[in-house]
Amino acid sequence: MTHSVAKRRKEPAPGMVEKRGLGLWFTHAIMIFGVLIVFFPIWLAFVASTITQPEIVSPPMPLWPGDQFFTNYKKALFSGVNVPVATMLFNSLVMAIGIAFGKIVISLLSAFAIVYFKFPGKMIFFWLIFLTLMLPVEVRIVPTYQVVAGFGMLNSYGGLILPLIASATATFLFRQFFMTVPDELAEAARVDGARPMRFFWDILFPMSRTNIAALFVILFIYGWNQYLWPLLITTDPEMNTIVMGIKQMFPSGDDVADWPVIMATSILAMIPPVIVVVSMQKLFIRGLVDSEK
Protein backbone atom coordinates (compact mmCIF):
# COMPACT_ATOMS: atom_id res chain seq x y z
CA MET A 1 0.00 0.00 0.00
CA THR A 2 2.46 2.61 1.21
CA HIS A 3 4.84 1.39 -1.41
CA SER A 4 2.53 2.07 -4.30
CA VAL A 5 1.58 5.47 -2.90
CA ALA A 6 5.20 6.55 -2.65
CA LYS A 7 5.78 5.41 -6.18
CA ARG A 8 2.79 7.27 -7.46
CA ARG A 9 4.03 10.49 -5.95
CA LYS A 10 7.44 10.32 -7.59
CA GLU A 11 6.24 9.63 -11.09
CA PRO A 12 3.66 11.97 -12.52
CA ALA A 13 0.59 10.25 -13.84
CA PRO A 14 0.64 9.61 -17.57
CA GLY A 15 -0.77 12.56 -19.43
CA MET A 16 0.47 15.03 -16.84
CA VAL A 17 3.22 17.12 -18.35
CA GLU A 18 6.19 17.74 -16.13
CA LYS A 19 7.11 21.40 -16.17
CA ARG A 20 10.77 22.23 -16.71
CA GLY A 21 12.87 25.28 -17.44
CA LEU A 22 10.89 28.20 -18.74
CA GLY A 23 7.55 26.59 -17.94
CA LEU A 24 8.56 26.19 -14.30
CA TRP A 25 9.56 29.86 -14.04
CA PHE A 26 6.42 30.98 -15.76
CA THR A 27 4.05 29.08 -13.46
CA HIS A 28 5.93 30.39 -10.43
CA ALA A 29 5.79 33.94 -11.73
CA ILE A 30 2.03 33.69 -12.12
CA MET A 31 1.67 32.22 -8.68
CA ILE A 32 3.79 34.94 -7.06
CA PHE A 33 1.85 37.58 -8.93
CA GLY A 34 -1.42 36.08 -7.65
CA VAL A 35 -0.15 36.01 -4.09
CA LEU A 36 0.93 39.65 -4.36
CA ILE A 37 -2.51 40.71 -5.53
CA VAL A 38 -4.18 38.91 -2.64
CA PHE A 39 -1.63 40.05 -0.12
CA PHE A 40 -1.42 43.72 -1.09
CA PRO A 41 -4.58 44.97 0.69
CA ILE A 42 -3.52 43.14 3.84
CA TRP A 43 -0.13 44.77 3.57
CA LEU A 44 -1.77 48.17 3.16
CA ALA A 45 -3.89 47.53 6.24
CA PHE A 46 -0.78 46.61 8.16
CA VAL A 47 1.06 49.71 6.98
CA ALA A 48 -1.91 51.86 7.89
CA SER A 49 -1.89 50.40 11.37
CA THR A 50 1.68 51.55 11.97
CA ILE A 51 1.44 55.20 10.97
CA THR A 52 -0.41 58.21 12.26
CA GLN A 53 -3.84 59.45 11.25
CA PRO A 54 -2.50 62.54 9.34
CA GLU A 55 -0.14 60.33 7.35
CA ILE A 56 -3.09 58.17 6.21
CA VAL A 57 -5.34 61.01 5.14
CA SER A 58 -2.68 62.94 3.23
CA PRO A 59 -2.03 61.25 -0.10
CA PRO A 60 0.00 59.50 -1.23
CA MET A 61 -0.28 56.90 1.47
CA PRO A 62 3.09 55.42 2.44
CA LEU A 63 3.83 51.84 1.41
CA TRP A 64 6.27 51.02 4.20
CA PRO A 65 5.46 50.63 7.91
CA GLY A 66 5.92 53.65 10.14
CA ASP A 67 6.98 53.90 13.77
CA GLN A 68 3.55 53.97 15.43
CA PHE A 69 3.15 50.18 15.66
CA PHE A 70 3.16 49.93 19.45
CA THR A 71 1.17 53.08 20.06
CA ASN A 72 -1.61 52.12 17.68
CA TYR A 73 -1.88 48.47 18.74
CA LYS A 74 -1.79 49.40 22.40
CA LYS A 75 -4.53 51.92 21.85
CA ALA A 76 -6.60 49.42 19.89
CA LEU A 77 -6.19 46.58 22.35
CA PHE A 78 -6.78 48.48 25.54
CA SER A 79 -9.04 51.40 24.69
CA GLY A 80 -10.36 50.91 21.15
CA VAL A 81 -13.06 53.13 19.77
CA ASN A 82 -16.22 52.02 21.56
CA VAL A 83 -14.75 49.20 23.58
CA PRO A 84 -11.23 47.75 23.90
CA VAL A 85 -10.40 45.33 21.09
CA ALA A 86 -9.18 42.84 23.68
CA THR A 87 -12.78 42.54 24.92
CA MET A 88 -14.07 42.01 21.39
CA LEU A 89 -11.37 39.42 20.72
CA PHE A 90 -12.38 37.59 23.85
CA ASN A 91 -16.07 37.70 22.87
CA SER A 92 -15.26 36.40 19.40
CA LEU A 93 -13.14 33.65 20.85
CA VAL A 94 -15.89 32.54 23.21
CA MET A 95 -18.41 32.59 20.40
CA ALA A 96 -16.21 30.80 17.84
CA ILE A 97 -15.09 28.11 20.25
CA GLY A 98 -18.58 27.73 21.67
CA ILE A 99 -20.06 27.29 18.23
CA ALA A 100 -17.34 24.93 17.03
CA PHE A 101 -17.49 22.74 20.13
CA GLY A 102 -21.25 22.79 20.36
CA LYS A 103 -21.72 21.92 16.73
CA ILE A 104 -19.23 19.08 16.92
CA VAL A 105 -20.68 17.57 20.10
CA ILE A 106 -24.27 17.81 18.93
CA SER A 107 -23.64 16.57 15.42
CA LEU A 108 -21.44 13.69 16.63
CA LEU A 109 -24.17 12.54 18.97
CA SER A 110 -27.00 12.95 16.49
CA ALA A 111 -25.04 11.18 13.75
CA PHE A 112 -24.30 8.40 16.25
CA ALA A 113 -28.01 8.08 17.00
CA ILE A 114 -29.00 8.11 13.35
CA VAL A 115 -26.45 5.54 12.23
CA TYR A 116 -26.33 3.10 15.14
CA PHE A 117 -29.79 3.04 16.64
CA LYS A 118 -33.12 1.89 15.34
CA PHE A 119 -35.94 4.11 16.49
CA PRO A 120 -39.27 5.08 15.01
CA GLY A 121 -39.09 8.10 12.74
CA LYS A 122 -35.36 7.75 12.32
CA MET A 123 -35.41 8.60 8.64
CA ILE A 124 -37.87 11.44 9.17
CA PHE A 125 -35.55 13.02 11.71
CA PHE A 126 -32.62 12.61 9.42
CA TRP A 127 -34.41 14.25 6.53
CA LEU A 128 -35.65 17.04 8.77
CA ILE A 129 -32.08 17.76 9.76
CA PHE A 130 -31.03 17.48 6.17
CA LEU A 131 -33.76 19.89 5.05
CA THR A 132 -32.43 22.64 7.30
CA LEU A 133 -29.24 22.46 5.24
CA MET A 134 -31.16 24.13 2.49
CA LEU A 135 -32.27 27.10 4.57
CA PRO A 136 -29.65 29.83 4.93
CA VAL A 137 -29.38 31.59 8.30
CA GLU A 138 -30.86 34.78 6.86
CA VAL A 139 -34.16 33.08 6.11
CA ARG A 140 -34.85 32.19 9.70
CA ILE A 141 -33.12 35.12 11.33
CA VAL A 142 -36.26 37.05 12.30
CA PRO A 143 -38.02 34.18 14.10
CA THR A 144 -34.74 33.19 15.70
CA TYR A 145 -34.30 36.73 16.98
CA GLN A 146 -37.82 36.62 18.37
CA VAL A 147 -37.07 33.41 20.26
CA VAL A 148 -33.72 34.59 21.60
CA ALA A 149 -35.23 37.90 22.70
CA GLY A 150 -38.07 36.01 24.36
CA PHE A 151 -35.59 34.02 26.40
CA GLY A 152 -33.87 37.26 27.41
CA MET A 153 -30.66 36.18 25.81
CA LEU A 154 -29.87 39.40 23.97
CA ASN A 155 -26.39 40.65 24.79
CA SER A 156 -25.25 37.30 26.20
CA TYR A 157 -22.89 34.56 25.13
CA GLY A 158 -25.81 32.17 25.16
CA GLY A 159 -27.63 34.31 22.64
CA LEU A 160 -24.52 34.49 20.47
CA ILE A 161 -23.85 30.77 20.51
CA LEU A 162 -27.04 28.75 20.95
CA PRO A 163 -28.92 29.68 17.77
CA LEU A 164 -25.91 28.67 15.67
CA ILE A 165 -25.03 25.54 17.58
CA ALA A 166 -26.82 22.88 15.56
CA SER A 167 -25.29 21.94 12.26
CA ALA A 168 -26.92 19.82 9.60
CA THR A 169 -23.73 19.85 7.55
CA ALA A 170 -21.64 18.45 10.36
CA THR A 171 -24.29 15.88 11.26
CA PHE A 172 -24.39 14.81 7.65
CA LEU A 173 -20.60 14.57 7.44
CA PHE A 174 -20.33 12.45 10.58
CA ARG A 175 -23.20 10.28 9.40
CA GLN A 176 -21.34 9.61 6.16
CA PHE A 177 -18.17 8.83 8.09
CA PHE A 178 -19.91 6.51 10.56
CA MET A 179 -21.52 4.63 7.72
CA THR A 180 -18.10 3.78 6.33
CA VAL A 181 -17.07 2.25 9.66
CA PRO A 182 -17.56 -1.52 9.28
CA ASP A 183 -20.53 -2.91 11.21
CA GLU A 184 -18.31 -5.65 12.55
CA LEU A 185 -16.47 -3.07 14.62
CA ALA A 186 -19.63 -2.23 16.53
CA GLU A 187 -20.42 -5.91 16.84
CA ALA A 188 -16.93 -6.76 18.06
CA ALA A 189 -17.32 -4.05 20.69
CA ARG A 190 -20.67 -5.49 21.71
CA VAL A 191 -19.12 -8.93 22.08
CA ASP A 192 -16.30 -7.33 24.07
CA GLY A 193 -18.95 -5.95 26.38
CA ALA A 194 -19.01 -2.29 25.40
CA ARG A 195 -22.33 -0.53 25.93
CA PRO A 196 -23.26 1.97 23.19
CA MET A 197 -21.76 5.06 24.85
CA ARG A 198 -18.62 3.16 25.71
CA PHE A 199 -18.32 2.16 22.06
CA PHE A 200 -18.83 5.79 21.11
CA TRP A 201 -16.09 7.05 23.43
CA ASP A 202 -13.56 4.27 23.06
CA ILE A 203 -13.84 3.54 19.37
CA LEU A 204 -15.96 5.88 17.30
CA PHE A 205 -14.65 9.09 18.85
CA PRO A 206 -10.94 8.29 18.46
CA MET A 207 -11.57 7.10 14.93
CA SER A 208 -13.23 10.43 14.08
CA ARG A 209 -10.34 12.51 15.43
CA THR A 210 -9.11 13.74 12.08
CA ASN A 211 -12.63 14.52 10.89
CA ILE A 212 -13.28 16.40 14.09
CA ALA A 213 -10.10 18.43 13.67
CA ALA A 214 -10.96 19.33 10.10
CA LEU A 215 -14.45 20.29 11.10
CA PHE A 216 -13.19 22.30 14.07
CA VAL A 217 -11.09 24.46 11.78
CA ILE A 218 -13.98 25.10 9.43
CA LEU A 219 -16.47 25.75 12.21
CA PHE A 220 -14.12 27.97 14.19
CA ILE A 221 -13.70 30.22 11.19
CA TYR A 222 -17.43 30.08 10.54
CA GLY A 223 -18.08 31.20 14.12
CA TRP A 224 -15.36 33.81 14.08
CA ASN A 225 -16.66 35.36 10.88
CA GLN A 226 -20.28 35.65 12.04
CA TYR A 227 -21.37 39.18 11.26
CA LEU A 228 -25.11 39.54 10.85
CA TRP A 229 -26.19 37.61 13.94
CA PRO A 230 -23.94 39.37 16.50
CA LEU A 231 -24.83 42.67 14.88
CA LEU A 232 -28.50 41.96 15.54
CA ILE A 233 -28.41 40.72 19.09
CA THR A 234 -25.57 42.65 20.72
CA THR A 235 -26.42 46.23 21.42
CA ASP A 236 -24.07 46.54 24.35
CA PRO A 237 -20.55 47.34 23.04
CA GLU A 238 -19.17 45.11 25.81
CA MET A 239 -20.66 42.13 23.97
CA ASN A 240 -19.51 43.10 20.47
CA THR A 241 -17.56 40.54 18.55
CA ILE A 242 -14.58 41.71 16.59
CA VAL A 243 -15.83 41.15 13.05
CA MET A 244 -18.94 43.24 13.61
CA GLY A 245 -17.01 45.53 15.96
CA ILE A 246 -14.84 46.75 13.13
CA LYS A 247 -17.93 48.03 11.40
CA GLN A 248 -19.11 49.67 14.64
CA MET A 249 -15.84 51.59 14.77
CA PHE A 250 -16.70 53.45 11.61
CA PRO A 251 -17.77 56.95 12.46
CA SER A 252 -21.32 58.03 12.00
CA GLY A 253 -21.97 61.59 10.85
CA ASP A 254 -19.17 64.06 11.18
CA ASP A 255 -16.91 62.13 13.54
CA VAL A 256 -13.40 61.46 12.37
CA ALA A 257 -12.47 57.83 11.80
CA ASP A 258 -9.44 56.68 13.74
CA TRP A 259 -8.05 54.72 10.78
CA PRO A 260 -4.80 53.51 12.36
CA VAL A 261 -6.76 51.93 15.23
CA ILE A 262 -9.37 50.47 12.88
CA MET A 263 -6.64 48.97 10.72
CA ALA A 264 -4.84 47.58 13.76
CA THR A 265 -8.14 45.99 14.80
CA SER A 266 -8.54 44.40 11.37
CA ILE A 267 -5.09 42.91 11.57
CA LEU A 268 -5.78 41.64 15.09
CA ALA A 269 -9.07 40.09 13.90
CA MET A 270 -7.18 38.03 11.35
CA ILE A 271 -4.67 36.52 13.72
CA PRO A 272 -6.70 33.89 15.66
CA PRO A 273 -8.16 32.15 12.57
CA VAL A 274 -4.70 32.09 11.03
CA ILE A 275 -3.29 30.53 14.18
CA VAL A 276 -6.02 27.89 14.20
CA VAL A 277 -5.52 27.02 10.55
CA VAL A 278 -1.74 26.90 10.72
CA SER A 279 -1.56 24.91 13.94
CA MET A 280 -4.16 22.37 12.85
CA GLN A 281 -3.13 22.25 9.21
CA LYS A 282 -1.72 18.74 9.32
CA LEU A 283 -4.74 17.24 11.06
CA PHE A 284 -7.02 19.30 8.86
CA ILE A 285 -5.57 17.94 5.65
CA ARG A 286 -5.51 14.40 6.99
CA GLY A 287 -9.15 14.78 7.95
CA LEU A 288 -10.09 15.79 4.45
CA VAL A 289 -7.91 13.26 2.67
CA ASP A 290 -7.93 9.99 4.56
CA SER A 291 -9.60 8.33 7.47
CA GLU A 292 -8.20 5.66 9.72
CA LYS A 293 -10.00 2.45 9.17
Add this chain to the structure above:
Amino acid sequence: MATVELNNVKKRFGLVEVIHGVSTKIVDGEFIVIVGPSGCGKSTLLRMVAGLESVSEGEIGIGGKTVNDLEPMDRDIAMVFQNYALYPHMSVRENMGYGLKIAKTPKDEIVQKVDAAARLLQLEDYLERRPRDLSGGQRQRVAMGRAIVREPSVFLFDEPLSNLDAKLRVQMRLEIRDLQARLGITTLYVTHDQVEAMTMADRMIVMNAGRAEQIGTPLEVYETPQTLFAAQFIGSPSMNVFETTVVDKTLSVGAAIIPANTKAQGPVTAGVRPEHIIADENGPLSITVQMGEPLGANTLLHGRLGGTSDAFTISLPGVHHAVAGEVIRFSINSKHLHFFDIKTGRRI
Protein backbone atom coordinates in the same frame (compact mmCIF):
# COMPACT_ATOMS: atom_id res chain seq x y z
CA MET B 1 -16.31 -24.49 28.46
CA ALA B 2 -19.87 -25.37 27.82
CA THR B 3 -22.39 -27.18 25.73
CA VAL B 4 -24.42 -25.33 23.13
CA GLU B 5 -27.97 -26.33 22.37
CA LEU B 6 -30.05 -25.19 19.44
CA ASN B 7 -33.68 -26.08 19.76
CA ASN B 8 -35.74 -25.54 16.62
CA VAL B 9 -34.13 -22.14 16.08
CA LYS B 10 -35.86 -19.96 13.49
CA LYS B 11 -35.11 -16.53 12.14
CA ARG B 12 -37.42 -14.18 10.30
CA PHE B 13 -36.51 -10.85 8.75
CA GLY B 14 -39.90 -9.18 8.51
CA LEU B 15 -42.12 -11.79 6.89
CA VAL B 16 -39.31 -13.71 5.25
CA GLU B 17 -38.17 -16.75 7.15
CA VAL B 18 -34.48 -17.34 6.50
CA ILE B 19 -33.77 -20.11 9.00
CA HIS B 20 -36.45 -22.77 9.19
CA GLY B 21 -35.72 -24.49 12.44
CA VAL B 22 -32.29 -25.87 13.26
CA SER B 23 -31.81 -28.21 16.20
CA THR B 24 -28.61 -29.74 17.47
CA LYS B 25 -26.70 -30.41 20.64
CA ILE B 26 -23.04 -29.53 20.77
CA VAL B 27 -21.05 -31.20 23.49
CA ASP B 28 -18.38 -29.55 25.57
CA GLY B 29 -15.11 -28.99 23.69
CA GLU B 30 -16.49 -30.00 20.32
CA PHE B 31 -15.41 -28.29 17.10
CA ILE B 32 -18.50 -27.76 14.96
CA VAL B 33 -18.27 -26.39 11.44
CA ILE B 34 -21.34 -24.86 9.87
CA VAL B 35 -20.86 -25.13 6.13
CA GLY B 36 -23.01 -24.08 3.20
CA PRO B 37 -23.15 -21.86 0.15
CA SER B 38 -23.54 -18.07 0.37
CA GLY B 39 -26.92 -16.99 1.66
CA CYS B 40 -27.81 -20.32 3.26
CA GLY B 41 -28.18 -18.67 6.67
CA LYS B 42 -25.04 -20.07 8.27
CA SER B 43 -23.70 -16.67 9.36
CA THR B 44 -27.12 -15.64 10.60
CA LEU B 45 -27.27 -18.79 12.72
CA LEU B 46 -23.86 -18.03 14.19
CA ARG B 47 -24.81 -14.42 14.87
CA MET B 48 -27.89 -15.65 16.68
CA VAL B 49 -25.72 -17.77 18.93
CA ALA B 50 -23.50 -14.71 19.46
CA GLY B 51 -26.48 -12.55 20.34
CA LEU B 52 -25.97 -10.14 17.46
CA GLU B 53 -29.27 -11.21 15.89
CA SER B 54 -32.44 -11.85 17.78
CA VAL B 55 -34.03 -15.30 17.79
CA SER B 56 -37.48 -15.28 16.16
CA GLU B 57 -38.48 -18.67 17.46
CA GLY B 58 -36.90 -21.56 19.30
CA GLU B 59 -34.26 -21.61 21.94
CA ILE B 60 -30.51 -21.24 22.17
CA GLY B 61 -28.79 -22.56 25.25
CA ILE B 62 -25.18 -22.13 26.29
CA GLY B 63 -23.92 -24.18 29.21
CA GLY B 64 -27.44 -25.32 30.01
CA LYS B 65 -28.78 -21.77 30.30
CA THR B 66 -31.19 -20.25 27.80
CA VAL B 67 -29.52 -17.17 26.37
CA ASN B 68 -32.16 -15.92 23.91
CA ASP B 69 -32.52 -12.57 25.63
CA LEU B 70 -28.97 -12.07 26.85
CA GLU B 71 -26.61 -9.46 25.40
CA PRO B 72 -23.52 -10.87 23.63
CA MET B 73 -21.29 -9.86 26.52
CA ASP B 74 -23.38 -11.88 28.98
CA ARG B 75 -23.26 -15.06 26.94
CA ASP B 76 -19.66 -15.88 27.73
CA ILE B 77 -18.71 -16.14 24.07
CA ALA B 78 -15.96 -14.66 21.93
CA MET B 79 -16.21 -14.07 18.24
CA VAL B 80 -13.72 -13.78 15.39
CA PHE B 81 -15.00 -11.86 12.39
CA GLN B 82 -14.30 -12.33 8.72
CA ASN B 83 -12.65 -8.92 8.35
CA TYR B 84 -11.06 -9.27 11.83
CA ALA B 85 -12.84 -6.11 13.11
CA LEU B 86 -9.78 -4.90 14.97
CA TYR B 87 -9.99 -1.43 16.46
CA PRO B 88 -7.77 0.57 14.09
CA HIS B 89 -6.63 3.20 16.57
CA MET B 90 -5.56 0.76 19.25
CA SER B 91 -2.33 -1.19 19.48
CA VAL B 92 -2.39 -4.97 19.34
CA ARG B 93 -2.09 -5.04 23.12
CA GLU B 94 -5.03 -2.67 23.59
CA ASN B 95 -7.08 -4.58 21.05
CA MET B 96 -6.57 -7.84 22.85
CA GLY B 97 -7.14 -6.35 26.29
CA TYR B 98 -10.17 -4.23 25.47
CA GLY B 99 -12.76 -6.78 26.58
CA LEU B 100 -10.96 -7.29 29.87
CA LYS B 101 -10.61 -3.56 30.38
CA ILE B 102 -14.37 -3.16 30.04
CA ALA B 103 -14.88 -6.02 32.46
CA LYS B 104 -12.77 -3.95 34.91
CA THR B 105 -10.06 -6.60 35.20
CA PRO B 106 -7.06 -5.35 37.21
CA LYS B 107 -4.35 -3.88 34.97
CA ASP B 108 -1.56 -6.30 35.84
CA GLU B 109 -3.88 -9.22 35.22
CA ILE B 110 -4.73 -7.84 31.76
CA VAL B 111 -1.03 -7.50 30.96
CA GLN B 112 -0.43 -11.04 32.12
CA LYS B 113 -3.27 -12.54 30.11
CA VAL B 114 -2.45 -10.59 26.95
CA ASP B 115 1.20 -11.63 27.22
CA ALA B 116 0.20 -15.26 27.62
CA ALA B 117 -2.09 -15.13 24.60
CA ALA B 118 0.56 -13.32 22.57
CA ARG B 119 3.06 -16.02 23.40
CA LEU B 120 0.58 -18.69 22.35
CA LEU B 121 0.00 -16.93 19.01
CA GLN B 122 3.59 -15.77 18.45
CA LEU B 123 2.55 -12.14 18.54
CA GLU B 124 4.98 -10.99 21.23
CA ASP B 125 6.99 -8.81 18.87
CA TYR B 126 3.93 -7.01 17.56
CA LEU B 127 2.14 -6.03 20.76
CA GLU B 128 2.80 -2.32 20.41
CA ARG B 129 1.94 -2.11 16.70
CA ARG B 130 -1.27 -0.91 15.14
CA PRO B 131 -3.42 -3.35 13.14
CA ARG B 132 -2.67 -1.54 9.88
CA ASP B 133 1.03 -2.37 10.28
CA LEU B 134 0.32 -6.08 10.39
CA SER B 135 -0.11 -8.65 7.63
CA GLY B 136 -3.39 -10.47 7.07
CA GLY B 137 -2.28 -13.56 8.95
CA GLN B 138 -1.07 -11.51 11.90
CA ARG B 139 -4.33 -9.57 12.05
CA GLN B 140 -6.14 -12.88 12.05
CA ARG B 141 -4.04 -13.96 14.99
CA VAL B 142 -4.75 -10.74 16.87
CA ALA B 143 -8.47 -11.31 16.34
CA MET B 144 -8.04 -14.78 17.78
CA GLY B 145 -5.95 -13.40 20.62
CA ARG B 146 -8.74 -11.01 21.46
CA ALA B 147 -11.05 -14.00 21.69
CA ILE B 148 -8.66 -16.11 23.75
CA VAL B 149 -7.78 -13.61 26.49
CA ARG B 150 -11.38 -13.46 27.61
CA GLU B 151 -11.37 -17.20 28.28
CA PRO B 152 -14.89 -17.66 26.93
CA SER B 153 -16.80 -20.90 27.10
CA VAL B 154 -17.63 -20.77 23.38
CA PHE B 155 -15.61 -19.57 20.39
CA LEU B 156 -17.49 -18.33 17.36
CA PHE B 157 -15.68 -17.98 14.05
CA ASP B 158 -17.36 -16.28 11.10
CA GLU B 159 -15.46 -17.25 7.95
CA PRO B 160 -12.19 -16.22 9.57
CA LEU B 161 -9.91 -17.41 6.79
CA SER B 162 -11.67 -16.20 3.69
CA ASN B 163 -9.58 -13.02 3.44
CA LEU B 164 -6.28 -14.91 3.47
CA ASP B 165 -4.36 -16.34 0.55
CA ALA B 166 -4.48 -20.07 -0.09
CA LYS B 167 -1.18 -20.98 1.54
CA LEU B 168 -1.78 -18.97 4.68
CA ARG B 169 -5.27 -20.40 4.89
CA VAL B 170 -3.91 -23.93 5.14
CA GLN B 171 -1.48 -22.84 7.83
CA MET B 172 -4.06 -20.92 9.88
CA ARG B 173 -6.47 -23.83 9.54
CA LEU B 174 -4.00 -26.04 11.34
CA GLU B 175 -3.24 -23.36 13.90
CA ILE B 176 -6.89 -22.79 14.77
CA ARG B 177 -7.52 -26.52 15.05
CA ASP B 178 -4.45 -26.99 17.19
CA LEU B 179 -5.32 -24.05 19.42
CA GLN B 180 -8.86 -25.26 19.92
CA ALA B 181 -7.66 -28.73 20.78
CA ARG B 182 -5.24 -27.33 23.34
CA LEU B 183 -7.71 -24.96 24.96
CA GLY B 184 -10.61 -27.40 24.69
CA ILE B 185 -13.13 -24.64 24.12
CA THR B 186 -16.41 -25.45 22.38
CA THR B 187 -16.22 -23.92 18.93
CA LEU B 188 -18.68 -22.98 16.22
CA TYR B 189 -16.99 -22.23 12.94
CA VAL B 190 -18.77 -20.92 9.86
CA THR B 191 -17.30 -21.40 6.41
CA HIS B 192 -18.35 -21.85 2.82
CA ASP B 193 -15.24 -23.88 2.11
CA GLN B 194 -15.97 -27.59 2.25
CA VAL B 195 -12.26 -28.39 2.59
CA GLU B 196 -12.13 -26.39 5.83
CA ALA B 197 -15.24 -28.19 6.97
CA MET B 198 -13.79 -31.62 6.19
CA THR B 199 -10.41 -30.98 7.76
CA MET B 200 -11.36 -29.06 10.88
CA ALA B 201 -14.70 -30.35 12.06
CA ASP B 202 -15.45 -32.85 14.76
CA ARG B 203 -18.94 -32.64 13.37
CA MET B 204 -20.32 -30.44 10.66
CA ILE B 205 -23.70 -28.92 9.98
CA VAL B 206 -24.34 -28.78 6.24
CA MET B 207 -26.76 -25.94 5.64
CA ASN B 208 -28.77 -25.07 2.59
CA ALA B 209 -31.49 -22.43 2.22
CA GLY B 210 -31.99 -22.06 5.96
CA ARG B 211 -32.17 -25.76 6.73
CA ALA B 212 -29.66 -28.12 8.27
CA GLU B 213 -29.37 -30.76 5.55
CA GLN B 214 -27.17 -33.04 7.59
CA ILE B 215 -25.36 -33.00 10.89
CA GLY B 216 -22.55 -35.48 11.33
CA THR B 217 -18.84 -36.17 11.30
CA PRO B 218 -17.02 -35.26 8.08
CA LEU B 219 -16.65 -38.91 7.06
CA GLU B 220 -20.28 -39.67 7.82
CA VAL B 221 -21.33 -36.85 5.56
CA TYR B 222 -18.87 -37.91 2.90
CA GLU B 223 -19.74 -41.57 2.97
CA THR B 224 -23.46 -41.45 3.62
CA PRO B 225 -24.77 -38.05 2.60
CA GLN B 226 -28.37 -37.80 3.75
CA THR B 227 -29.49 -35.46 0.99
CA LEU B 228 -28.59 -34.76 -2.58
CA PHE B 229 -27.39 -31.30 -1.56
CA ALA B 230 -25.03 -32.62 1.11
CA ALA B 231 -23.77 -35.19 -1.37
CA GLN B 232 -22.87 -32.58 -3.94
CA PHE B 233 -21.64 -29.89 -1.56
CA ILE B 234 -19.18 -32.03 0.36
CA GLY B 235 -16.35 -33.58 -1.60
CA SER B 236 -14.22 -32.09 -4.32
CA PRO B 237 -14.80 -32.39 -7.21
CA SER B 238 -18.45 -32.78 -6.38
CA MET B 239 -20.41 -35.99 -6.75
CA ASN B 240 -21.71 -36.95 -10.20
CA VAL B 241 -25.47 -37.34 -10.24
CA PHE B 242 -27.80 -38.57 -12.91
CA GLU B 243 -31.42 -39.52 -13.08
CA THR B 244 -32.10 -43.12 -13.81
CA THR B 245 -34.38 -46.04 -12.99
CA VAL B 246 -33.77 -48.92 -10.64
CA VAL B 247 -35.40 -52.22 -11.53
CA ASP B 248 -34.81 -55.21 -9.26
CA LYS B 249 -31.43 -54.10 -7.96
CA THR B 250 -30.16 -53.15 -11.36
CA LEU B 251 -29.62 -49.74 -12.78
CA SER B 252 -29.68 -48.66 -16.39
CA VAL B 253 -27.15 -46.12 -17.56
CA GLY B 254 -27.71 -45.45 -21.24
CA ALA B 255 -27.62 -48.93 -22.76
CA ALA B 256 -25.61 -50.42 -19.91
CA ILE B 257 -27.19 -52.26 -17.01
CA ILE B 258 -25.17 -52.36 -13.77
CA PRO B 259 -25.95 -54.00 -10.44
CA ALA B 260 -27.21 -51.72 -7.67
CA ASN B 261 -27.33 -52.86 -4.10
CA THR B 262 -30.33 -50.76 -3.02
CA LYS B 263 -33.87 -51.11 -1.80
CA ALA B 264 -34.88 -48.26 -4.08
CA GLN B 265 -37.25 -49.01 -6.91
CA GLY B 266 -38.28 -46.97 -9.93
CA PRO B 267 -36.95 -43.56 -10.91
CA VAL B 268 -34.17 -42.23 -8.64
CA THR B 269 -31.30 -39.82 -8.65
CA ALA B 270 -28.11 -41.84 -8.52
CA GLY B 271 -24.73 -40.47 -7.54
CA VAL B 272 -21.13 -41.56 -7.60
CA ARG B 273 -18.03 -39.66 -6.58
CA PRO B 274 -15.42 -39.02 -9.31
CA GLU B 275 -12.71 -40.65 -7.18
CA HIS B 276 -14.75 -43.85 -6.80
CA ILE B 277 -14.84 -44.95 -10.40
CA ILE B 278 -12.47 -47.69 -11.48
CA ALA B 279 -10.78 -47.35 -14.86
CA ASP B 280 -11.50 -50.64 -16.56
CA GLU B 281 -11.11 -51.35 -20.27
CA ASN B 282 -13.97 -53.82 -20.13
CA GLY B 283 -16.09 -51.72 -17.80
CA PRO B 284 -19.79 -51.38 -18.55
CA LEU B 285 -19.73 -47.58 -18.40
CA SER B 286 -17.93 -44.96 -20.42
CA ILE B 287 -17.27 -41.25 -20.53
CA THR B 288 -16.62 -39.12 -23.60
CA VAL B 289 -13.93 -36.71 -22.50
CA GLN B 290 -14.35 -33.01 -23.21
CA MET B 291 -11.65 -31.52 -21.02
CA GLY B 292 -8.87 -32.68 -18.74
CA GLU B 293 -7.48 -31.08 -15.59
CA PRO B 294 -4.13 -32.53 -14.59
CA LEU B 295 -3.56 -31.87 -10.86
CA GLY B 296 -0.30 -33.82 -10.58
CA ALA B 297 -1.35 -36.44 -8.07
CA ASN B 298 -4.45 -37.19 -10.10
CA THR B 299 -6.17 -36.06 -13.26
CA LEU B 300 -9.77 -34.89 -13.54
CA LEU B 301 -11.56 -35.66 -16.78
CA HIS B 302 -14.80 -33.86 -17.54
CA GLY B 303 -17.17 -35.12 -20.18
CA ARG B 304 -20.49 -36.82 -20.88
CA LEU B 305 -21.61 -40.10 -19.43
CA GLY B 306 -21.80 -42.68 -22.24
CA GLY B 307 -25.32 -43.16 -23.62
CA THR B 308 -26.68 -40.11 -21.79
CA SER B 309 -26.24 -36.36 -21.99
CA ASP B 310 -25.36 -36.04 -18.28
CA ALA B 311 -22.21 -34.13 -17.37
CA PHE B 312 -19.79 -36.47 -15.65
CA THR B 313 -16.39 -36.14 -14.05
CA ILE B 314 -13.93 -38.87 -13.23
CA SER B 315 -10.70 -38.73 -11.32
CA LEU B 316 -7.85 -40.97 -12.41
CA PRO B 317 -4.69 -41.47 -10.37
CA GLY B 318 -1.46 -39.99 -11.74
CA VAL B 319 -1.06 -38.08 -14.95
CA HIS B 320 -3.36 -38.98 -17.79
CA HIS B 321 -3.07 -37.33 -21.17
CA ALA B 322 -6.61 -37.37 -22.50
CA VAL B 323 -7.72 -35.71 -25.69
CA ALA B 324 -11.19 -34.33 -26.34
CA GLY B 325 -13.46 -36.98 -27.80
CA GLU B 326 -11.57 -39.87 -26.24
CA VAL B 327 -13.80 -42.55 -24.73
CA ILE B 328 -12.72 -44.03 -21.41
CA ARG B 329 -14.41 -47.11 -20.05
CA PHE B 330 -14.83 -47.67 -16.35
CA SER B 331 -16.82 -49.58 -13.78
CA ILE B 332 -18.28 -48.72 -10.39
CA ASN B 333 -18.30 -50.77 -7.23
CA SER B 334 -21.97 -50.86 -6.30
CA LYS B 335 -21.19 -49.96 -2.67
CA HIS B 336 -20.08 -46.54 -3.93
CA LEU B 337 -23.41 -45.77 -5.52
CA HIS B 338 -25.70 -43.36 -3.68
CA PHE B 339 -29.43 -43.13 -4.30
CA PHE B 340 -31.69 -40.19 -3.62
CA ASP B 341 -35.41 -39.69 -3.91
CA ILE B 342 -36.02 -37.92 -7.18
CA LYS B 343 -38.51 -35.50 -5.61
CA THR B 344 -37.31 -34.82 -2.07
CA GLY B 345 -33.60 -35.42 -2.63
CA ARG B 346 -33.49 -37.58 0.50
CA ARG B 347 -31.19 -40.55 0.67
CA ILE B 348 -32.80 -43.91 -0.03
